[in-house]
Amino acid sequence: MGNNSISPLAIVHPDAKIGKGVEIGPFCIVEENVEIGDGTKLLSGAILRYGARIGQECTIHPYAVVGGEPQDLKFRGEDSVAIIGDRTTLREYVTISRGTASKGFTKIGSDVLIMAYAHVAHDCELGDRVIIGNACQVAGEVEIDDQAILGGGTLVHQFVHIGAHAMIQGGTKVTKDIPPYTLIGREPAMYCGINIVGLRRRNYSKEQIYLINDIYRTLYNRGLNNSKAIEVIEEEYEEMPEKTIILDFLRNSQRGIVRGGSVD
Numbered sequence: 156m157g158n159n160s161i162s163p164l165a166i167v168h169p170d171a172k173i174g175k176g177v178e179i180g181p182f183c184i185v186e187e188n189v190e191i192g193d194g195t196k197l198l199s200g201a202i203l204r205y206g207a208r209i210g211q212e213c214t215i216h217p218y219a220v221v222g223g224e225p226q227d228l229k230f231r232g233e234d235s236v237a238i239i240g241d242r243t244t245l246r247e248y249v250t251i252s253r254g255t256a257s258k259g260f261t262k263i264g265s266d267v268l269i270m271a272y273a274h275v276a277h278d279c280e281l282g283d284r285v286i287i288g289n290a291c292q293v294a295g296e297v298e299i300d301d302q303a304i305l306g307g308g309t310l311v312h313q314f315v316h317i318g319a320h321a322m323i324q325g326g327t328k329v330t331k332d333i334p335p336y337t338l339i340g341r342e343p344a345m346y347c348g349i350n351i352v353g354l355r356r357r358n359y360s361k362e363q364i365y366l367i368n369d370i371y372r373t374l375y376n377r378g379l380n381n382s383k384a385i386e387v388i389e390e391e392y393e394e395m396p397e398k399t400i401i402l403d404f405l406r407n408s409q410r411g412i413v414r415g416g417s418v419d
Contacts, residue, residue, distance in 0.1 A: 165197075174211065189222070192241065206234070206253045210241035210265065219249040225277035227295060230255050240265030240283065252277040257296060270307070288325060300335065302357065318404050320357070322350040331413045334374075334404050336367045336397070345416040346375050367397050374405075375415030381405065 161167060164181035171185045174193035179185065184202045191203070192211035200217040203209065207222035215221065222237040224230060235254035242265055245251070249269050254260040257278045264283035269275065273287045276295040281287075285299050288307035293299070299317045306325030311317070318335030327344045336354065338347045349368050359367075370392060374384045385405055392398050405412065 171203075186222075204237075204253075206236040208236050208238045210239055210243065212242045213239055214244045216245060216247045216249075216271075218247055219245040219251075221245070221251045222253045223250055225252045225255050225295070227255055227277055230277070233259075235259045235277075236261075238262045240267065243267040243269075245269050246271040246273075246289075248272045249274070251275045254278045255295075264301070276313075282319065302353075303333075304353070312410075315410060316404070316408065319400065320350055320353055322353055329413075330410070332404075332408045332410050334371075334412055335400055337371065337413075339413055341416065343414075345414050346371070347416055363395065363397055366392060366395055367401070370398060370401055381412070 158175055159173060159177045161179045162181040165179045165183040167179060167185040168187045170187055172190040174191055176194045177191050178196040180197055180199040182200045183197045186203060186205045188205050189203045189207045191209045194212040195209050196214045198216050201215040202220045204220065204222035221239060233256045237251050237253040238260055240263060243263055246269065248271055251263065252261055255277050261275065261277055261279050263281045264285060266284045267281060269287040270289040272289055273291040275293045278296045279293055281299045282301035284302045286304045288305055288309065290307055291305050291309045293311045294313035296314050297311050300319035302319055303317050303321045305323045308326045309323050310328045312330040315329055315332060317333040320336045321333045322338050323329065324340030327340055329344055333339055336349050338350045340347050349371055351364060354364050370388055373387055379387060385402060388402060
């Protein structure tokens, strides 16, 4: 625990594993069976509960709680963890539950931003560079892939899968799977096009963006059911990584995908 700054007003369990250069502010609580990576900062009042695993160079803001017991009546006190990747920021009053017997872990990736008052429930898995807006509520066993963005106040039903680079309008109720690269909004939630602004910012080429857009026109605007659309996409479009990602997502969807709007 070299070069650490731990406030005398913090409560830190003697068995907690704390890396180098860690800052723990006043009124923080670090419970038993917690691990904190090098260079992480716990601001005043942050709480790391049993089973929290915090990566390197994270910042956890006041009154965020990592590793709280799952809000699941099937939970029987089984040993489980809540894993936070490197360089991730949790803002004020964020709550992240640890896993249940289902998976045994809740996992948040690296370079993630979870804004104030958001909740991520038990057994969820978030990829890298995900952004969760203020007051989002993510139910149990949800998967959110790399660089997806949830606007503030989004509600996500349990077991939903949200694809990479998807952008969801604030206040949306998400009950179906959200395919990668899409823009989702309105009430009820529907496909509103592809996340073209996000893809351009992430240096996707014109050819990649055109392919993604055209694939979704086939899926949503040619009057095909999903099975037939998958066949047509497989046959008509050149092999590119984005095509494979979309097809894999569609084939593996357990809840069914969000419905289409009137965009062409």
